[in-house]
Amino acid sequence: MRCRSLTTTLALAFAGTTMAVFAMVGSALYSALERQLLLQDDNELVLAAFHTRRLANELQSSTDVRAHALRLTSQVLGNRALAMNIHDASGHVLFGHNTDGHATGVLSSLVWSTRVPATSPITLAAIAQTGSGARALVRVLAADAALADGSTVTIVIARDMSDHRQLLDHYRDRLYGAGLAGMLLAFLMSWMLVHESMRPLRQLSASAALITVDRLHTSMNVDKAPKELAALVTSLNSMLERLAGGFQRMSQYTADLAHDMRTPLSNLRGATEVALSRTRIAEEYEALLASNLEECDRLSRMIESVMFLARAEHPQFVMHMKSFDAHFELTCVAQYFEGLADDAGVRVRVTGDGTLHADVELFRRAVSNLLANAIRHTPRGMAIELRVERIANALRVTVANEGSRIEPDALERVFDRFYRADSSRHHAPIGPPSTGLGLAIVRTVMELHGGRAYVQSDANGTRFILEFPLST
Structure with missing residues (x-):
């Protein structure tokens, strides 16, 4: 399956983030508007009920209430969403205003519901409603008012919420449209910006495509990269x-x-x-x-x-590590080369002592290669020394021989494969012919043990040195 492009993925992520932000902001604004409208309507109900009660308190009887109906309904005149009923103590409607809408049934059903007593102040807590939140159909406030003759009437004022519900629905639809448009705009702009930002990566890809086996020395331009x-x-x-x-x-x-x-x-x-x-x-x-x-x-x-x-360069190369007497192993190697040393007319001696934790076979192979190399390049009548000694954090094994020195520019290359210090590539007359790989094997053995191999050469002779790290 083809993977989705990074540009498209980032653009979709930015668009999704933008949509989430729009949704949170829109929800917050919608909720704030809903609360503001409800609070405004409730304050309008409380204010209308308060002034209507004050006017009713000045009347003598329920007959006066009917006579002054126009004056009492002045608080809700001009607003088609407000309706008012005034009931006497028996529940009979003395008069009503604008009761032909949604509020008619509610006014009738809430006449004897919880009302504010005539002696109590009218507050927002006294408002009742049908439905909930933005889905409320009608919000109603009922309050008793005392007349001059000692009787009471009940003032019921209702607010039809359908107009505000339509306003909120329209506002919500606008938020949805703005959010969708914002998301599409964010996606397009993000895609263009990310696509432009990816231009250096495409240039690097084009540069990498030009690199072949014959052009590995070609490098990519770092200065133009972000x-x-x-x-x-x-x-x-x-x-x-x-x-x-x-x-x-x-x-x-x-x-x-x-x-x-x-x-x-x-x-x-x-x-x-x-x-x-x-x-x-x-x-x-x-x-x-x-x-x-x-x-x-x-x-x-x-x-x-x-x-x-x-095999040694393979990651799964296995070594058999153990502790052994380095002096004893050097002696065994010297004895193995005793006949070859006698034929070459050189002496081999072993000095020093120490315990080493390493692969015995690899240790013998490394020392054998160094000793064979020393026998080939040591003049007759001279000596070769195999020395073991402990230094700060390692055990040092040295194969030293007298003879001609190695040129300084060749010291770093003697461990390379098939490298010979002489340019003629001929074999030395003393000892077995060289394959050109002995010293390379020595370096590989030391790398496997985490140590190092190096050579020193001067007028006094040549010293090949192996430093094995001591186990902790």
Whole structure:
């Protein structure tokens, strides 16, 4: 299902918010108008009843009430919504005014309802009604008035609310219309404003569409991005830089791997073609097979190293961590390389002590790669030292050897895959041939342990240093 656009979503949200505001304001205004109309009508009823009672108090008897009917009804004259009846003590209607409308039945039914006694003041609390609120049909006020002869009459004044109900209904319809029109206007204006505000995002999208594998170095313009999107654009540019670096390293890695694998394959092919060029004796074939076996071993080590690096970079790579004696493990590694060191004419010694919490197999592999590298580059008659020592927050393992120094510009690159300090890419004459991946494996092992690997080289020799963080 196609997702709704962000512009439409925000426009609908703004329109809904506007409608909600209109509804609350309209309801408040409608309620205020209703209360104001009711209060105005009630005050009109109270005022008419008060003046009518005052006039009735000046009359002698019910006969005078009939005689002065016009004077008594003066308080409701001119208002078709007001009706008046005056009853004697027996409930008979002495006279009525404007009783042909909705108020007729109400006036008759409320004659003997709760009335204001002749001696009590007339208040709003005495008003009765049929229906409720804005739906009230009639509001009625009944009050007794004392005549001069001691008799009483009941003054009933009613207010027909149909005109005000129509006014409120019309006002409500206008509010509905204004609210709907406001909501539509808010939606259209919000859509246009949001659509315009999204222009930088569309421009960024267009810029991102132009970025391909061959153009990863192309960056998006941060200066034209809004403040809210500046951080996102910066992050995307940083991501593109990392991707570009990763692709570049991958391309270089692939080229180096192809170059290093081509050499043993060329050796295999060349030696085999020479051997097949003519018939040879058994000893020459044996020498050819032995040479080919060395090249196969070199290819196997290279493939194994590449597979290890690929597995180590996988997030689900599993390490078997445990505590062990680092001096003992270094001694075991030194003993394993004893024969190779003797052939190279170098001595290996182990110094220091310490307990390390790490993966034993990975630890041995890292130290073995460093020791094999040291044997290849240590002149005959000199020594290699494997030293373990504890520093502030780590356990340091150092593989130090005497010999020629590494150039300063190569110190940061010696751990790169297939990198060699010499540009000729030939193998050192001492020790087994290098695959160009040994030091890269060392760095990967240290990254897996949360430590670091670095090298120091000067006139006194070269020191490869591994720092393992101590477990807390």
